[in-house]
Amino acid sequence: MTPPPPPSDITAIDRALVPSGLRVMGAFHPTAANAPSSLTTVRTIVLIGNGGAAFWPIFTARRREEDDALDRWTRRVITPLAAAFNAEAFFPFDGPPYFPFQRWAVTANCAAPSPIGTLIHPRFGPWHAYRGALGFAQRLTISPPSAPLTTCRDCAAKPCLSACPVNAFAAEAYDDDACARHLKTDDGHDCLNEGCRARRACPVGKEHRYASAQAAFHMRAFLRTRREDAD
Incomplete structure (x- = not known):
């Protein structure tokens, strides 16, 4: 069977993602400097994700009672999309080694x-x-890439730095131990059920803030990962 042609432009991928609530977040042409050596045959990487909470009700309506429910649902959405566009699917949860999605987003x-x-x-x-x-x-x-993003550089108040009740972001690195300990206390219920206070303090995109159910889902997933790492 002749493989399907690639999309004429990336907007075709965005349109195909509409039923899932996901969207194209960006794309770039990988080089030896910004992609693993295993991707030498890949000439374009298109990042897929959620912007805001639009995908959440779709996921909750279609999720299955299984471990890693969001990861598995994501795979069920993106894998057939890759086949339809004659592309290879990559996921941030496949590994180790893991693909550098955060670095790709910046790139x-x-x-x-x-x-x-x-x-x-x-x-x-x-x-x-x-x-x-x-x-x-x-x-x-x-x-072509737009001008460099300056959102945080232009934010004089930087409320994210002072919002954490346990100063998990006070040092050069994120103190995930302090964060996890706090989430397990009575005082940590606000962060556990509503999401990270430092994240909520950011003035950018407040209208896209995750609802309580989605925030709690992610915070509990963080705690589960911590327990699994300790085992």
Whole structure:
């Protein structure tokens, strides 16, 4: 069977993602400097993720009762899409070694690092994530990168730095131990059920903030990962 042709432009991928609530977050042409050596045949990487919470009700309606429910649902969405566009699917949860999705997002000019390490999108702020990617053997046409993102640099108040109740972001690196300990206390219920206070303090994209159910899902997933790492 003749393989399907690649999309004429990346907007075709975006249209195909509409039923899932996911979207194309950006794209770039990989080089030896920004992609693993295993991707030498890939000439275009298209990042797929959620901007805001649009995908959440779709996921909750279609999720299955299984471990790693979001990862498995993501795979069920993106894998057939890759086949339809004659591309290879990549996921941030496959590994080790893991694909450098955060670095790819910066390379694609989707987002820029914030003072607390979270990537900030110019529209969605901290309320976005990268769920997968499509790799094409062809060099697809992509929009040229816009001007460098300056959202955090232009934020004088930087409320994210003072919002954490346990100062998990006070040092050079994120203190995930302090964060996890806090989430297990009565005082940590706000962060556990509503999401990270430092993240919520960001003024960018507030209208795209995750609802309580989605925030709690991700915070509990973080705690489960911590327990699995300790085992």
